[in-house]
Structures are given as structure tokens and as C-alpha cells.
Amino acid sequence: MKFDSIIIGGGLSGLVAGIGLQLKGRKTLVVSSGQSALHFFSGSFELYNTEKPYSEALREIPRTHPYAKMGADRVLELASTVPDFFSHAGITLNGSAERNHYRLTPMGVVKPAWLTLEGYITIPQDGKFPYRKITVANLDGYLDFHTEFIAASLEQQGVECKLCSISLPELDYLRTNPTEMRSTNIARAIKGDVLGRLAQKLSEAAQGTDAVLVPAVLGLDSPVNAQSLKARTDVPVEFVATLPPSVPGIRTQLMLKSHFQKLGGTYILGDTVIEGIFENDILKGIRTVNHGDTVFEADSFVLASGSFFSRGVMASQEGVFDPIFNLDIDAPADREQWYSALMFDAQPYMHFGVRTDGDFKVSRSGKTIGNLYAVGSALSGFNGIKEGCGAGVSILTALDVADKITR
Ligand SMILES: Cc1cc2nc3c(=O)[nH]c(=O)nc-3n(C[C@H](O)[C@H](O)[C@H](O)COP(=O)(O)OP(=O)(O)OC[C@H]3O[C@@H](n4cnc5c(N)ncnc54)[C@H](O)[C@@H]3O)c2cc1C
The missing domain is CATH 3.40.50 (Rossmann fold)
Incomplete structure (x- = not known):
């Protein structure tokens, strides 16, 4: 079965990339194992945990961060398009692309937020x-x-x-x-x-x-x-917001999925991608659990399989790895460097993820795979919790990559 683009993972980043690609006329398939972080959604997307205007704070961001790969101007340019992008899926978001407002957590704590669902x-x-x-x-x-x-x-x-x-x-x-x-x-x-x-x-x-x-x-x-x-x-x-499951999060997932399908995209739910077929550092196709020997082929692929939470990245005694393609990962071999003994510290493992170049292309054994990109929480180089940038990274890298693929 042949598509223009195939996305592995149907959470926030996979769906945004899928919609972005369909909007640009690419015949796109999304394959997703199951529930995503959206099922635990607070009702607010976070861009960056700062009291400053984003335009100032983003210029101080570490070089390894996905935002730094995009550049502050590109992050801000794409961020300003997000409310309109979601409104086409019937999702109304309030907030600004200049600085944070605040939200209320289920425990009554006031936290910074970028965009909050209508009604909250x-x-x-x-x-x-x-x-x-x-x-x-x-x-x-x-x-x-x-x-x-x-x-x-x-x-x-x-x-x-x-x-x-x-x-x-x-x-x-x-x-x-x-x-x-x-x-x-x-x-x-x-x-x-x-x-x-x-x-x-x-x-x-x-x-x-x-x-x-x-x-x-x-x-x-x-x-x-x-x-x-x-x-x-x-x-x-x-x-x-309530404790999980998050009704508005499930609704957001369903509405994005339905919008993607209305645009002509194909969404396979409840199937897991298990391997890739590579030729000369190009990914030709993927196989899944439910489709046996069938190979899904495409010109470009997007890895949107999430981090440890969604098993997009996993850890064993031997190290940190991605279970599908065995891509290069940013994580030290020494397990002592994975954790901080102080539980509330920024935990080093939160930064682990798939290594990418400046265009979010992944690599295997040091060689860039020319048509396989990674987006969202599968990426290395940031701590979505401490930096309050989880959804921002997912949405903005997905939009950026959809654009790069169709350029
Ligand atoms: C519990 C939790 C709550 C969060 N809440 C918020 C919040 O309220 N606000 C905020 O700004 N950020 C939040 N975040 C940060 C979060 O990372 C992003 O908001 C975002 O939703 C992540 O989207 P994603 O698509 O990158 O990954 P995920 O949501 O993890 O989606 C990955 C998807 O890929 C699928 N998948 C994995 N492996 C395979 C495979 N082999 N084949 C096929 N499919 C596969 C998974 O089933 C899953 O559906 C939260 C994170 C977590 C873990």
C-alpha cells in the first residue's frame, strides 16, 4: 500500500503533522497503537514556562532544544498560526503568541499556559x-x-x-x-x-x-x-481540569482525528509499527503487528511515537532505544547519569529521545535517514515538565516538519 507520507503515532504531534500534510495535498496515513498524552490533557497547551515575553525567553534557550533547531523567529511565526489551525477542526483556543496567561490545575495550583480550550x-x-x-x-x-x-x-x-x-x-x-x-x-x-x-x-x-x-x-x-x-x-x-481521564483531551484527540479524516487522511487505530525497510539510508516502508507481511510504503515518514510514556522511547539494562527503527538516541550509556536522586529536580532522563539534525531528520549508526523525521515528545533535548513546553514542542515541530516535507 503506497502513501505520500506515513506518520507513526496518532497523538497531538502525529495528528497535527497529518493535518498539515493533508492540507498541502499529501496522501497521508497515520498508524497509532492507542491512547496518547492527550487523554491526560490539562485543557491548556504550554509553550514555555516563563514570565517574560516568549520573544525574549526563546532567545536564551539551550542549543539542543527543538525550539533552538527551529529558531526563535520560526517558533513565534508558527505559534501565531495555531489558534486558526485548530479552529478548522472545531477547536477554539484562547491565548496569545506573545506571552503566557495562567490556568488552574485540578489541585488549585496556578500555572502558566499558552493556549487554553474555550470554556476553561x-x-x-x-x-x-x-x-x-x-x-x-x-x-x-x-x-x-x-x-x-x-x-x-x-x-x-x-x-x-x-x-x-x-x-x-x-x-x-x-x-x-x-x-x-x-x-x-x-x-x-x-x-x-x-x-x-x-x-x-x-x-x-x-x-x-x-x-x-x-x-x-x-x-x-x-x-x-x-x-x-x-x-x-x-x-x-x-x-x-479534572484528574485523568481528561474529557476535553479525549475530545480534542477525536476532533483532530475526524478533521484529518475529513481532509482525506487515513487513520489506523490499534495497530503498532514494528519495523522499517531501509535501502541506502532511505526508509522505503514499514510493517505493523496487525497487517503481517503487508508493507506500507511512502516517500516520507514522520516518527511521532512519543516518549517513555507512550513507549516511543524505551529503556533497558543495555540503554535507551527506540523500539521500531533502532535510531540514534541522545542518552548517556552510564545509567548513573539518568536520574537525579532529588525527586523534584529536573530529571536528566526527561531530555532523552531520538537524535535529529537541524531539519529533524533522524539517523542510524551516525547516518542521516533522508526521508524520516521525528517530531513531538519523541525528540531529545528538552524537559516538557520543567520547561512547560510539551505541547508547544509537539505542535510546532509537527507543523515545521509538515512544511519541510512539502517544500
Ligand atoms: C501524562 C501526560 C500529560 C500531559 N499533559 C500536558 C498538558 O496538559 N499540556 C501540555 O502542554 N503538555 C502536556 N504533556 C506533554 C505532552 O508530551 C504533549 O502535550 C503532547 O500531547 C505529546 O504528544 P506526542 O504526539 O508527541 O506524543 P504522545 O501523546 O505520547 O503520542 C504518541 C502516540 O504514538 C503511539 N505509538 C507509540 N509507539 C507506536 C508504534 N510503534 N506504532 C504506532 N503508534 C505508536 C502511541 O500509542 C501514542 O498514541 C503531557 C505529557 C504527559 C506524558
Whole structure:
């Protein structure tokens, strides 16, 4: 089977690369094993953890960082196109390509963010919480949202908080078993009349306050239910991230996938790429678990298989490796250098990943593979957690590589 481009991995970076390639007329296949980091999504994409304007902070970035390979100007140019790119998939993102705003984590911690999904509470760049008096609401029996932590954090910032728990009889069947009372099941149950009743109960509970904060558990495949709850409630409704699984993250994944397919892309889910067929430092094709001897061929390939979390990069007693192509990896052989004994330090292993040249082309035994690129968290040279740049690297390297392939 022959395609123009094949992408290995269908998380954020794989889907953005796939959409970018389809938009430029390339017949593209995405093969993905399963769930991605988006299933754990906070609701905000991060570009870089800084108080400064990005244009200043990005100029100080280490040479090994994927942003440094792109150059600060290119990062900023592509970053400014992202809200529009996502809006074509039906995903509305708020934020600026100049500097961070702030988001609220499920534990009530305020953290910097680049772009935040429509409907979520955000705190502007000046750090001032937008409401003086709020209601923090949960659903009876839902254990992945902690109103007390959120209230404690907001009260420290001078916000007056009222807590409430909403009981909906329609969720009783989920409540009989705590493992069923999870965000994804709640999202399936709250729709139609139930949504109306939730809006009514929230309106009553939030009387006398400026807004109500609720867990982001509405709308698995579209933002319509979340928008409808806002429209039907008497006070402003603002969503806050929950512990995983993330309903808005799953929705983002599904909407990007559906957009890619509408553009003509082919998406194979639940299959794993296991090997590549190389000829003279060019990748000719790949094989997968489910398709046996069938070889999927293409002119160009993109490795978007993630890091340790998605098994795009793995570690054994012998070293760090990519399980598909045996590419060159940036990681020291000495295991003592993998970890810092201080748990909350920046951990060296977070920087490990696939080695690439300035164009994000990978290499095997020191030889560049002319048509195989790597993007997203498979790349080496950055720490997505400490630097707060995980989604930024995924989205921007994917857009950059899609552009390079079609240039
Ligand atoms: C748990 C978690 C939560 C995060 N939350 C945020 C957040 O809220 N905001 C933020 O800015 N950043 C966050 N990040 C950073 C994150 O890395 C990026 O946001 C981004 O989603 C990563 O996308 P990716 O496509 O590079 O990798 P992944 O999301 O890891 O996707 C890789 C995909 O490749 C597939 N795959 C792997 N091997 C194969 C194979 N052999 N064949 C076929 N498919 C394969 C996997 O199944 C997976 O679907 C988070 C990271 C993690 C680990």
C-alpha cells in the first residue's frame, strides 16, 4: 500500500503533522497503537514556562532544544498560526503568541499556559483572578475533582469561595460503584434534559456569587454540551481540569482525528509499527503487528511515537532505544547519569529521545535517514515538565516538519 507520507503515532504531534500534510495535498496515513498524552490533557497547551515575553525567553534557550533547531523567529511565526489551525477542526483556543496567561490545575495550583480550550477558567497575564466571589461545585460521588484544594488556593488570593455538591439522580447508577463514577461515563450521561437540570441546580447553588467553577466532564466528542450548560446557567460557568481521564483531551484527540479524516487522511487505530525497510539510508516502508507481511510504503515518514510514556522511547539494562527503527538516541550509556536522586529536580532522563539534525531528520549508526523525521515528545533535548513546553514542542515541530516535507 503506497502513501505520500506515513506518520507513526496518532497523538497531538502525529495528528497535527497529518493535518498539515493533508492540507498541502499529501496522501497521508497515520498508524497509532492507542491512547496518547492527550487523554491526560490539562485543557491548556504550554509553550514555555516563563514570565517574560516568549520573544525574549526563546532567545536564551539551550542549543539542543527543538525550539533552538527551529529558531526563535520560526517558533513565534508558527505559534501565531495555531489558534486558526485548530479552529478548522472545531477547536477554539484562547491565548496569545506573545506571552503566557495562567490556568488552574485540578489541585488549585496556578500555572502558566499558552493556549487554553474555550470554556476553561483562565487568569490573565496580570495574575488577577477574574472573580471576587465564586462557587466551586462538584457532582456527588465524583472523586477526581477536589473542591477543597481549589478553594484553599483561591482563598489565598483573596477570592471568597462557597463549596457545593450537586446531586443528579440520573447519575445514581454510576455512583453505586466508585470505579464507574469517572469523567468519561459522566460525560456520556449528562446531555439533553439532564444538562438542563444540572444548569438549574448550578444556578440555584451559585446564587450570590459571581461565577461557578465546575469539573470539565462535559462533551466527549464535541463542545456543544459544555457550551449549552453555560448558556442555560444564570451565572457564568467556568470549567476546571479534572484528574485523568481528561474529557476535553479525549475530545480534542477525536476532533483532530475526524478533521484529518475529513481532509482525506487515513487513520489506523490499534495497530503498532514494528519495523522499517531501509535501502541506502532511505526508509522505503514499514510493517505493523496487525497487517503481517503487508508493507506500507511512502516517500516520507514522520516518527511521532512519543516518549517513555507512550513507549516511543524505551529503556533497558543495555540503554535507551527506540523500539521500531533502532535510531540514534541522545542518552548517556552510564545509567548513573539518568536520574537525579532529588525527586523534584529536573530529571536528566526527561531530555532523552531520538537524535535529529537541524531539519529533524533522524539517523542510524551516525547516518542521516533522508526521508524520516521525528517530531513531538519523541525528540531529545528538552524537559516538557520543567520547561512547560510539551505541547508547544509537539505542535510546532509537527507543523515545521509538515512544511519541510512539502517544500
Ligand atoms: C501524562 C501526560 C500529560 C500531559 N499533559 C500536558 C498538558 O496538559 N499540556 C501540555 O502542554 N503538555 C502536556 N504533556 C506533554 C505532552 O508530551 C504533549 O502535550 C503532547 O500531547 C505529546 O504528544 P506526542 O504526539 O508527541 O506524543 P504522545 O501523546 O505520547 O503520542 C504518541 C502516540 O504514538 C503511539 N505509538 C507509540 N509507539 C507506536 C508504534 N510503534 N506504532 C504506532 N503508534 C505508536 C502511541 O500509542 C501514542 O498514541 C503531557 C505529557 C504527559 C506524558
